[in-house]
Amino acid sequence: MKTLDVDRSDAEYRAWLKEAVRKVQADANRSADTHLLRFPLPEEWGVDLYLKDESTHPTGSLKHRLARSLFLYALCNGWIRPGCPVVEASSGSTAVSEAYFAKLIGVPFIAVMPRTTSCEKISLIEAQGGSCHLVDDTRTLYEVSARLAEESGGHYMDQFTYAERATDWRGNNNIAESIYAQLRLERHPVPTWIVATAGTGGTSATLARYVHYTQADTRICVADPENSCFFDGWVSGDPTVACERGSRIEGIGRPRMEPSFIPGAIDRMMKVPDAASIAAMRTLARVMGRKPGGSTGTGLWSAFKIISEMRAAGERGSVVTLICDPGDRYLDKYYADEWLVEQGIDIAPATAALEGFLATGEWTA
Structure with a gap:
């Protein structure tokens, strides 16, 4: 019986591949984990808010x-x-x-x-x-x-x-595993909610799958900006939904339901107006002295709303959201009042609502 044998191995390519993989793994090995920052809320509220600061990666983002x-x-x-x-x-x-x-x-x-x-x-x-x-x-x-x-x-x-498939969602120091490890000594070590935003959908898929895999009592909320179809597709269960315009909040929101977005793993979604995203982003810059990008504001607005609901229900616990990237990438956009005027965006009402929430804990938006 004749044996068919085809050998496509190439010694030069295999040597290049081994070196390329080594270099990528070495980058991870010499990189420290990102910080989990605590947002200053009144202790008596009984709810703690944390921000996973992904802007400190070598390339400045999640x-x-x-x-x-x-x-x-x-x-x-x-x-x-x-x-x-x-x-x-x-x-x-x-x-x-x-x-x-x-x-x-x-x-x-x-x-x-x-x-x-x-x-x-x-x-x-x-x-x-x-x-x-x-x-x-x-x-x-x-x-x-x-x-x-x-x-x-x-x-x-x-x-x-x-x-969604390139990231090892079971662990291996992914973002979810890191969040839980960093919360271990906090007064509410298992977050009640984690709030993410979606561009590819990979981060929300990793977080949700890890929560289910570890059997944690955490719920996942995805905040979606204007001109994005994720919210509508999640609510309707229709993977074919689309929108005509692109998102003004860079890095998140898509005109189609992306393959890496896993609707069934997510517990809740919120549709966040762009004015609210930018107001929340600027509020974080004012309160913590760190300028984030617009997608951070989208998640932060939703986190604040969830915290107000927890307080109203007498629920104690912790909420985690992300600082996705630094604001210095958007000085000519989200931090420029002229750009807001050009876009017809008025952040004053949302800013007033956030100031009221931080002062009283009441949500009026």
């Missing part, structure tokens, strides 16, 4: 974790090859982080992004040696990315499909 996982996943699957570009569809922060890892292993990187992406993010990508391909219609990001990868002989990373 997406550093995702990019590392995506690169390891693609490398170990044999999808990234020496000298061939990695292409990604992104609203900015994932592209910054992926450009970093592409440079680390020595491959070209192309970011396909909306033309409205902040100048600061474009500069950060280019500083890592990446190039930016800007598109006017955010709905074309996927097809343009796939086409560029095919034309260049590269790999389309496709974070929106692979985010």
Whole structure:
């Protein structure tokens, strides 16, 4: 009987692959965990609020974790090859982080992004040696990315499909495991709620799966901005829902239900107006002296609302949300009053509601 035998191993490629994986793992090994900050609320409220500060990663955002996982996943699957570009569809922060890892292993990187992406993010990508391909219609990001990868002989990373499967949600120092470890000595060590936002949906999937896997009594809420379909798709159970416009809150909100968004794992969703997101973002900057990005404000607004409900019900416990990225990437947008006027956004009512909540604990928004 004849044995069929095909050997496609390449010693030079295998040596390159081993070194690339080593470099990515070494980045994680020399990086400290991010801080879990406590937001100052009155002790007598009986509810504590924490913010997982993901802005302190080497590339400045929550997406550093995702990019590392995506690169390891693609490398170990044999999808990234020496000298061939990695292409990604992104609203900015994932592209910054992926450009970093592409440079680390020595491959070209192309970011396909909306033309409205902040100048600061474009500069950060280019500083890592990446190039930016800007598109006017955010709905074309996927097809343009796939086409560029095919034309260049590269790999389309496709974070929106692979985010939920590239991350080890059972543990391995993922964001969920880190949060629970850091809360261990707090007065309410098991959070009542964790509030996340969704771009790919990978973070909310990781958090929710870890909660269910560890059998923790924690519920997961996802806060969704304007011009995003996640809320409508979750409520209706329709995976085909879409919206015509792109989100003004960079990094979160999508025009379609992304494959990495896992609706069944989530307990609650909130639709947050952009004015509320920006007001909450600026409130955090004022109270804690840390300028976050707009997506942080989206999650923080929802966290405040949940805390008000817990107080009204006489419930004690802790709530966790995320500082997703730093505000210095958005000085010309969310921190610029001129931009707010151009967009027709009035944050005064939401700001007044937040000030009232922090003073009295009552929610009037």
